Amino acid sequence: MAHQSWFWVVASFSFLIWSEAVGGEFYSSVDRMQDLAQVEQELLNATRLYLEQQQQQLELYIRYVEQIKEEHEWAMEQAHLDEYLGHPLHAFRLIKRLVQDWDAVVFEPIVANEPKEEFRQFLEAVTTDLGYPNHLELQGAVKGLARLQNVYNLSTSHLAEGEIGGYIYDSVLEWRECYEIGVQLFDLGDYRRSLEWLQEAFTLLRRNPEEDEEQHARYMSDIREYAALANFEVGNPKKAENLLNRILEPLPNHTAQQTLKYLENREPGKNLKEKTHSWSANYTRLCQGRRLSEESTGHPLKCFLDGKRHAYYTLAPLQVEPVHLDPDINVYHGMLNSEQILSIFEEADKLEMIRSAVAGTEGARTVKDLRVSQQTWLNYTSPVMGSISRIIQFVSGLDIAGAEWMQVANYGVGGQYEPHPDYFEVNLPKDFLGDRISTSMFYLSDVEQGGYTVFTKLNLFLPPVKGALVMWHNLHRSLDVDVRTLHAGCPVIVGSKRIGNIWMHSGYQEFRRPCNLTSDSYKSLAYRDSV
Ligand SMILES: *[C@@H]1O[C@H](CO)[C@@H](O)[C@H](O)[C@H]1NC(C)=O
Ligand SMILES: *[C@@H]1O[C@H](CO)[C@@H](O)[C@H](O)[C@H]1NC(C)=O
Ligand SMILES: *[C@@H]1O[C@H](CO)[C@@H](O)[C@H](O)[C@H]1NC(C)=O
Ligand SMILES: *[C@@H]1O[C@H](CO)[C@@H](O)[C@H](O)[C@H]1NC(C)=O
Ligand SMILES: *[C@@H]1O[C@H](CO)[C@@H](O)[C@H](O)[C@H]1NC(C)=O
Ligand SMILES: *[C@@H]1O[C@H](CO)[C@@H](O)[C@H](O)[C@H]1NC(C)=O
Numbered sequence: 001m002a003h004q005s006w007f008w009v010v011a012s013f014s015f016l017i018w019s020e021a022v023g024g025e026f027y028s029s030v031d032r033m034q035d036l037a038q039v040e041q042e043l044l045n046a047t048r049l050y051l052e053q054q055q056q057q058l059e060l061y062i063r064y065v066e067q068i069k070e071e072h073e074w075a076m077e078q079a080h081l082d083e084y085l086g087h088p089l090h091a092f093r094l095i096k097r098l099v100q101d102w103d104a105v106v107f108e109p110i111v112a113n114e115p116k117e118e119f120r121q122f123l124e125a126v127t128t129d130l131g132y133p134n135h136l137e138l139q140g141a142v143k144g145l146a147r148l149q150n151v152y153n154l155s156t157s158h159l160a161e162g163e164i165g166g167y168i169y170d171s172v173l174e175w176r177e178c179y180e181i182g183v184q185l186f187d188l189g190d191y192r193r194s195l196e197w198l199q200e201a202f203t204l205l206r207r208n209p210e211e212d213e214e215q216h217a218r219y220m221s222d223i224r225e226y227a228a229l230a231n232f233e234v235g236n237p238k239k240a241e242n243l244l245n246r247i248l249e250p251l252p253n254h255t256a257q258q259t260l261k262y263l264e265n266r267e268p269g270k271n272l273k274e275k276t277h278s279w280s281a282n283y284t285r286l287c288q289g290r291r292l293s294e295e296s297t298g299h300p301l302k303c304f305l306d307g308k309r310h311a312y313y314t315l316a317p318l319q320v321e322p323v324h325l326d327p328d329i330n331v332y333h334g335m336l337n338s339e340q341i342l343s344i345f346e347e348a349d350k351l352e353m354i355r356s357a358v359a360g361t362e363g364a365r366t367v368k369d370l371r372v373s374q375q376t377w378l379n380y381t382s383p384v385m386g387s388i389s390r391i392i393q394f395v396s397g398l399d400i401a402g403a404e405w406m407q408v409a410n411y412g413v414g415g416q417y418e419p420h421p422d423y424f425e426v427n428l429p430k431d432f433l434g435d436r437i438s439t440s441m442f443y444l445s446d447v448e449q450g451g452y453t454v455f456t457k458l459n460l461f462l463p464p465v466k467g468a469l470v471m472w473h474n475l476h477r478s479l480d481v482d483v484r485t486l487h488a489g490c491p492v493i494v495g496s497k498r499i500g501n502i503w504m505h506s507g508y509q510e511f512r513r514p515c516n517l518t519s520d521s522y523k524s525l526a527y528r529d530s531v
Contacts, residue, residue: 036133039126039132042126043126046119046122046123047119049115050115050116050118050119053115054115054116057109057113057115060105060109061105061106061110064101064105064106065106068097071093075090138184139184139187139188142181142184142185142188143188143190144491145159145181146185146188146190146193147416147491148450148491148493149193150284151283151284151287151288151416151490151491152165152287152288152450152491152493153284153288156193156196156197156199156200157200157203159173160172160173160178160197160200160204161173164449164493164494165449165450165493167449167494169494173200173204174204175200175201175202175204175205175208175219176201178197178198178200178201178204179197179198179201179222179223179226181197182194182195182196182197182198182200182201182223182226182230183226185197186226186229186230186233189271189273191230191233191234191271191272192234194226194230195227195230195231195234198223198226198227198230199227201223202220202223202224202227205219205220205223206220217250217251221247221251221254221256224243224244224246224247224256225243225244225247225254225255225256225259227243228240228241228243228244228256228259228263229259229263231243232263232266232268232269233268233269233271233272234269234272235268235269235272236268236269237263237268240263240268241260241263244256244259244260244263245260248260277418277419279419279456279486279488282454282456282457282459283418283419283454283456283488283490286452286454286455286456286459286460286461286490287450287452287454287461287488287490287491289452289461289463291459291460291461292459301321301322301323301324301325302322303319303320303321303322304320304322305317305318305319305320306318306320309394309395309397310394310395312390312394313394318332318395319332319333319334320332321333323460323462324455324458324460324472326523327458327472327473327482327484327485328472328473329455329458329460329470329471329472330470330471330472331462331465331468331469331470332395332468332469332470332471333465333467333468334467334468335391335395335442335467335468335469336388336391336442336444336467336469337467338466338467340384340387341444341445341466341467343382343383343384344378344384344385344388344408344444344500345408345444345498347378347382347384347385348376348378348408351376351378375407375408375409375410376407376408377404377405377406377407377408378405378406378408378500379405380400380403380405380406385406388406388442388500388502389403391469392440392502392504395440395469395471396438396440396471396504397512397513398437398438398504398508398509398512398513399504399508399509399512400504401508402432402433402434402437402504402505402506402507402508402509403502403503403504403505404432404502404503404504404505406500406501406502407500407501407502408444408498408499408500409498409499409500409501410496410497410498411451411489411492411496411497411498411499416488416489416490416491416492417488417489418488419456419486419487419488420486420487420488421474421481421483421485421486421487422436422439422474422485422487422503423435423436423474423475423481423482423485424436425481432505432507433505433506433507433508434479434505434506434507434508435474435475435479435481435505435506436474436475436503436504436505436506437473437474437475437479437504437505437506437509437513438471438472438473438474438503438504439470439471439472439474439485439501439502439503440469440470440471440501440502440503440504441453441469441470441471441499441500441501441502442467442468442469442499442500442501442502443464443465443466443467443468443469443470443498443499444466444498444499444500445464445466445495445496445497445498446464446465446466446495447463447464447492447494447495447496447497448493448494448495449492449493449494449495450490450491450492450493450494450495451463451464451489451490451491451492451493451495451497452464452489452490453470453487453488453489453490454487454488454490455484455485455486455487456486456487456488457483457484457486457527458484461490464497464499472485473485473513475506476519476520476521476523476524477513477514477515477516477520478515478516478519478520478521479506479515480519480521480524481521481524482521482523482524483524483527483528484523484524484527486527
């Protein structure tokens with residue numbers, strides 16, 4: 001069973017598909033993963049059918065052969081074979097068998113092997129279908145794993161043992177899988193992580209040796225050779241040499257010989273590039289749910305009920321959690337119930353299906369299609385979206401006329417959105433007046449682990465809470481951009497994160513949020529350079 005569920009974890013990682021959208025963010029989608037699971041289910045079904053058909057065919061041959069064998073044995077029991085064959089019926093049957101039966105029952109089907117041909121065609125259809133994941137997607141998945149490790153400080157050995165962030169999941173990696181991850185990370189140039197995974201593979205293989213000793217030695221050498229290369233790249237040429245010599249002791253003709261020569265003319269550690277962003281430290285810390293305590297504002301923010309904001313909220317006051325004062329960031333709890341959220345998903349799914357039907361041939365859903373439809377935009381005509389637009393207007397006091405359609409997005413395992421502002425500042429979209437004055441983000445799911453929203457300049461993290469709404473202004477009252485609003489979606493460790501975003505533009509809000517002629521944009525100045 002452990003193996004079975006590991007499949008799911010590996011599959012999730014393996015099939016993450018990184019797609020680049022506005023601002024170069026990457027994310028993956030659990031919805032798409034479910035479709036890949038469907039692809040595998042089809043592969044499984046086809047393979048089982050093929051094996052069953054082959055088995056039936058084999059049984060048929062066996063029965064035929066048995067029957068003839070019996071006939072022969074009976075013939076041999078007769079006193080004289082020539083007498084037996086002298087019988088015209090016996091002679092006829094022998095000739096008929098050789099001329100017709102062997103051919104029809106055995107030779108032809110074996111040569112034609114129709115189930116095999118059908119299976120071959122099926123495989124061809126599946127693998128040439130654009131929907132089948134390729135090598136790049138495997139690399140993307142491994143990158144996602146390494147990113148989870150970096151952001152959440154997950155140790156390689158814990159991860160291999162199925163322990164993630166203190167929780168133990170029923171899935172364990174084998175040495176081969178660790179080796180494969182190590183090799184992929186090496187190809188991606190992440191040599192330090194590669195080395196960790198190779199080390200893990202080595203430890204696991206030594207703990208559970210292969211039965212065939214020669215095979216075992218070969219595998220150990222494969223790991224050592226890659227580990228030597230990775231050591232060389234992290235600037236450890238001595239260690240690399242030792243590892244290669246360990247291989248050559250028992251196997252002087254091993255390719256490690258060439259590897260040793262190859263490394264002689266190269267400079268160790270030359271390719272080691274460790275790029276970090278200015279926001280990395282804050283991002284990592286906040287994603288892990290850690291705030292700098294010395295940064296606490298001195299006047300702790302208290303939750304309160306607000307029944308005055310709009311007549312709509314007189315009877316059921318807003319549950320406001322102010323999480324930051326300047327810029328103002330508020331969380332409004334309990335804004336959507338489960339039925340409303342379900343209606344939103346149904347609407348998004350409908351659109352997705354329409355799009356896939358247009359993109360796919362004969363309704364065949366390919367993964368490529370799913371890639372473009374992982375985020376959907378909903379307008380405000382349906383009943384549920386009508387109530388969303390009312391919520392947004394009543395809570396923000398802004399006019400929905402300036403709102404973009406709601407973007408519904410789905411992030412899967414490792415899915416993240418690196419720090420970015422929501423305003424454009426330059427190249428404003430032509431369909432709207434002004435820049436994005438505010439962001440309203442609905443959390444449409446709880447997330448088992450990870451997936452926080454963090455503001456890297458404000459020492460603030462928000463765990464997703466299903467049904468809650470986060471709202472803030474991206475512009476100062478002067479309509480200058482507020483660079484302090486830089487924020488990010490942390491990688492999802494376990495679970496699926498769904499959000500709905502609505503961006504309001506400043507053009508329609510003259511009477512709703514009058515701009516202040518006294519510029520307040522000086523507040524952003526100190527934060528500019530550290531973007
Ligand atoms: C695979 O076969 C099972 C039953 O054998 C069936 O329920 C399922 O729908 C099939 N799945 C696909 C994708 O064909
Ligand atoms: C990461 O975890 C290790 C223990 O597993 C700990 O020693 C180290 O300090 C942690 N690093 C950070 C940056 O949290
Ligand atoms: C290594 O290769 C050489 C020449 O190709 C051969 O003579 C020698 O026997 C090989 N040694 C081993 C241990 O296989
Ligand atoms: C809004 O969305 C619905 C459902 O997707 C669609 O039928 C309708 O045409 C859209 N309205 C506008 C104005 O685009
Ligand atoms: C990191 O966070 C602190 C507040 O916690 C902030 O003062 C600083 O500017 C942030 N650094 C960057 C690079 O965003
Ligand atoms: C305009 O900004 C100034 C300076 O920040 C502030 O004192 C004043 O209250 C603001 N006026 C309005 C109407 O918000």
